[in-house]
Amino acid sequence: MGGCFRQGASALAARSGRLSISPSRRRVPEFTLNDARSGRDIITRFDLNMTEGSASKTFNGDACHRSSNGKSAGKNGYVKNHCMYRQPQKYRRPREKNRNVPHNSSLYKTPFMESFEETPLMVAVLTYMGYGILTIFGYLRDFLRHWNVEKCNVAREREEQKDFVPLYQDFENFYTRNLYMRIRDNWNRPICSVPGAKMDLVERVSQDYNWTFEHTGKVVKDVINMGSYNYLGFAENNGACADAAIEATHKYGVGVGSTRCEMGTLDIHEELEQLVARFLGVESSVAFGMGFATNSMNIPALTGKGCLILSDELNHASLVLGARLSASTIRVFKHNNMQSLEKLLRDAIAHGQPRTHRPWKKILILVEGIYSMEGSIVRLPEVIALKKRYKAYLYLDEAHSIGALGPNGRGVVDYFGLDPKDVDIMMGTFTKSFGAAGGYIGGKKELIDYLRRHSHSALYATSMPPPVAQQIITSMKIIMGEDGTTLGADRLRQLSQNTNYFRRKLREIGFIIYGNDDSPVVPMMLYMPAKIGAFGREMLKRNIGTVVVGFPATPIIESRARFCVSAAHTKEMLDTALEAISEVGDLLQLKYSRREQPLPSLGWMSEESLLQARWFVYGGEKKEKEKRQQQQEQQRDSSRHTDCQLLQEVPVPDMDNARATTPRWCASS
Amino acid sequence: MKTTVACRMIFKNLREYLAWLYYQYLLITGIYVLEPWEKSIFNSILFSAIAMVIYTSYVFVPIHVRLALEFFSGVFGGQTKSTMTLMN
Ligand SMILES: Cc1ncc(COP(=O)(O)O)c(C=O)c1O
Numbered sequence: 001m002g003g004c005f006r007q008g009a010s011a012l013a014a015r016s017g018r019l020s021i022s023p024s025r026r027r028v029p030e031f032t033l034n035d036a037r038s039g040r041d042i043i044t045r046f047d048l049n050m051t052e053g054s055a056s057k058t059f060n061g062d063a064c065h066r067s068s069n070g071k072s073a074g075k076n077g078y079v080k081n082h083c084m085y086r087q088p089q090k091y092r093r094p095r096e097k098n099r100n101v102p103h104n105s106s107l108y109k110t111p112f113m114e115s116f117e118e119t120p121l122m123v124a125v126l127t128y129m130g131y132g133i134l135t136i137f138g139y140l141r142d143f144l145r146h147w148n149v150e151k152c153n154v155a156r157e158r159e160e161q162k163d164f165v166p167l168y169q170d171f172e173n174f175y176t177r178n179l180y181m182r183i184r185d186n187w188n189r190p191i192c193s194v195p196g197a198k199m200d201l202v203e204r205v206s207q208d209y210n211w212t213f214e215h216t217g218k219v220v221k222d223v224i225n226m227g228s229y230n231y232l233g234f235a236e237n238n239g240a241c242a243d244a245a246i247e248a249t250h251k252y253g254v255g256v257g258s259t260r261c262e263m264g265t266l267d268i269h270e271e272l273e274q275l276v277a278r279f280l281g282v283e284s285s286v287a288f289g290m291g292f293a294t295n296s297m298n299i300p301a302l303t304g305k306g307c308l309i310l311s312d313e314l315n316h317a318s319l320v321l322g323a324r325l326s327a328s329t330i331r332v333f334k335h336n337n338m339q340s341l342e343k344l345l346r347d348a349i350a351h352g353q354p355r356t357h358r359p360w361k362k363i364l365i366l367v368e369g370i371y372s373m374e375g376s377i378v379r380l381p382e383v384i385a386l387k388k389r390y391k392a393y394l395y396l397d398e399a400h401s402i403g404a405l406g407p408n409g410r411g412v413v414d415y416f417g418l419d420p421k422d423v424d425i426m427m428g429t430f431t432k433s434f435g436a437a438g439g440y441i442g443g444k445k446e447l448i449d450y451l452r453r454h455s456h457s458a459l460y461a462t463s464m465p466p467p468v469a470q471q472i473i474t475s476m477k478i479i480m481g482e483d484g485t486t487l488g489a490d491r492l493r494q495l496s497q498n499t500n501y502f503r504r505k506l507r508e509i510g511f512i513i514y515g516n517d518d519s520p521v522v523p524m525m526l527y528m529p530a531k532i533g534a535f536g537r538e539m540l541k542r543n544i545g546t547v548v549v550g551f552p553a554t555p556i557i558e559s560r561a562r563f564c565v566s567a568a569h570t571k572e573m574l575d576t577a578l579e580a581i582s583e584v585g586d587l588l589q590l591k592y593s594r595r596e597q598p599l600p601s602l603g604w605m606s607e608e609s610l611l612q613a614r615w616f617v618y619g620g621e622k623k624e625k626e627k628r629q630q631q632q633e634q635q636r637d638s639s640r641h642t643d644c645q646l647l648q649e650v651p652v653p654d655m656d657n658a659r660a661t662t663p664r665w666c667a668s669s
Numbered sequence: 670m671k672t673t674v675a676c677r678m679i680f681k682n683l684r685e686y687l688a689w690l691y692y693q694y695l696l697i698t699g700i701y702v703l704e705p706w707e708k709s710i711f712n713s714i715l716f717s718a719i720a721m722v723i724y725t726s727y728v729f730v731p732i733h734v735r736l737a738l739e740f741f742s743g744v745f746g747g748q749t750k751s752t753m754t755l756m757n
Pocket residue numbers: 290291292293295316318368372397399400429430431437438439669
């Protein structure tokens with residue numbers, strides 16, 4: 001147990017590390033800040049992508065070779081002198097977070113639009129104040145419990161262990177006892193129907209402020225489900241998939257009763273694996289019964305001592321656990337920040353292993369397709385360019401993106417139009433889009449054969465139940481169009497339409513939402529601790545089930561609600577949900593966004609001309625011309641140079657703090 | 670298209686508006702999640718603090734203002750007087 005708490009504490013440290021990035025944010029060259037400030041609407045943001053690349057390219061072309069000698073680029077002096085665009089640094093709060101500033105738009109076929117609007121200062125201050133007040137009351141309650149004025153309902157130090165190291169006194173425990181408990185009714189709510197577009201909830205009440213719950217025996221009917229990862233709507237109890245699964249149950253039964261390596265391989269597993277390989281466009285694949293274990297048990301089989309793992313700071317707990325179990329050295333780069341990643345790669349190659357300075361045996365980059373808390377999409381083209389350049393391996397976790405992204409539903413690789421062979425290890429789960437359970441790994445045949453022999457998941461875990469395998473096979477065939485219908489294509493189209501509609505509307509209403517415009521995961525910022533509880537309750541009153549997320553799954557002030565759009569949602573459902581969200585947004589004052597609102601829609605204007613109009617209103621005419629020039633320059637440039645940006649001073653994130661959150665606050669996963 | 674003004678709440682009467690304001694106060698301070706007795710502790714502490722501030726300012730501010738006025742009028746008044754006498 002202690003270990004678990006330790007982990008939590010380091011997660012906290014990692015997160016607070018992330019919270020304090022503001023000085024480093026300021027270190028980003030000034031021109032990016034300027035652009036980021038004007039990056040209020042979509043077009044400008046896109047243009048920003050185009051310009052930054054060329055600007056830093058020419059000027060840092062050789063600076064970087066030098067900087068790899070010194071420990072940090074800043075020490076070198078050379079980089080600084082050559083960064084001509086930099087103006088004296090002033091303090092300025094950027095409107096958009098520069099989480100992922102410079103990038104190479106030449107690598108992207110479609111515009112990559114991602115935004116993380118800055119927390120308004122006032123809101124941040126009030127949020128901290130709220131936490132402060134709650135903390136004071138937490139101490140008061142702890143004090144009362146300590147002197148037995150109040151009954152203590154949670155685990156505490158036993159009398160005979162008084163002088164041992166305290167177990168329940170760290171911040172996580174305090175937080176659970178005194179903050180989480182008060183709004184616990186928003187999580188772990190039992191569902192009593194298919195978690196499809198609508199679901200039924202078991203009604204429950206608490207007489208003692210959420211310490212215990214009682215079921216009233218009633219059911220809350222037809223709650224619109226905005227929380228399940230049911231991207232393509234395959235969580236159904238009728239239709240082709242369910243029928244096939246029933247048939248498979250009649251044929252094979254449910255249990256397999258052995259592992260894949262012993263007697264647990266059925267023909268249906270072989271069929272599934274071939275289909276997955278075909279779907280992904282890789283040579284071979286292997287399927288496991290659990291997605292979490294696919295990550296946490298396969299990474300240790302791939303890397304070991306003397307290997308280096310470069311992990312995104314917001315990676316899922318399963319990836320973090322796998323990386324830790326592998327006994328490799330773990331270094332964490334900033335979320336989706338390619339400069340940070342390149343800096344780590346460069347240092348890894350230049351310095352080798354600590355002390356011995358031998359080269360690393362392997363360098364493995366761990367990234368996710370869609371990050372489930374931020375709604376951001378990995379900058380895969382850049383990651384692949386870096387990976388190729390520095391000869392590292394790439395492990396891509398497509399848990400949320402497989403099925404949900406790309407014109408053919410084949411994940412981020414499909415979304416960016418890349419070659420699946422460029423990703424060494426394609427991992428994903430069947431839990432989300434396919435409405436089933438389990439995970440897969442796809443890649444070269446040698447790799448998969450090796451994993452079959454060496455992964456704990458394959459050796460020791462009971463194989464996937466046949467009905468589950470059948471559900472995956474049927475749903476995957478529907479997505480691929482192999483069932484002879486266009487149902488799969490319809491679902492994909494519906495999902496992307498729903499996503500765009502829902503995100504656009506939320507933004508128009510004036511909420512701060514995070515992430516990529518194409519990501520079906522839509523985090524909406526709530527910030528204040530009381531609003532987490534109030535939002536969940538108010539939404540449920542309006543018959544809409546949402547997931548609200550707070551610390552430790554997010555940084556402490558960035559509490560949010562997370563909507564997952566599904567292809568099963570109809571436009572009416574989304575409209576109902578949006579109306580309710582807007583109403584609750586007014587009631588709770590959640591419309592924080594200070595972005596310039598788009599002009600009111602003129603009926604006869606097409607979307608394009610509207611954008612154009614907006615562009616002129618902002619007086620972007622002249623700038624646009626310049627930007628076009630720069631774009632052309634950049635294109636010329638990129639044909640000459642290799643496609644990787646060379647970085648300048650990037651503060652290295654804390655090396656030892658990989659993140660492992662206990663995703664207690666996040667209801668389903 | 671809906672307007673995007675932050676406050677689109679429509680209130681029937683003043684009481685409803687005050688209830689909404691109180692709700693905002695609960696949410697922003699975070700005491701929304703507290704139990705009623707804790708809420709009343711917080712409220713009574715806050716309101717007694719505010720009351721004390723108001724009371725002290727009511728009692729002491731006029732005195733201080735008068736003293737300050739006297740002081741400054743003494744300084745400037747004296748000066749003007751003396752300069753006047755000098756000039757005369
Ligand atoms: C990125 C990522 N990887 C792995 C998993 C684990 O998958 P499963 O729920 O199938 O065990 C999740 C689940 O949320 C995830 O988000």
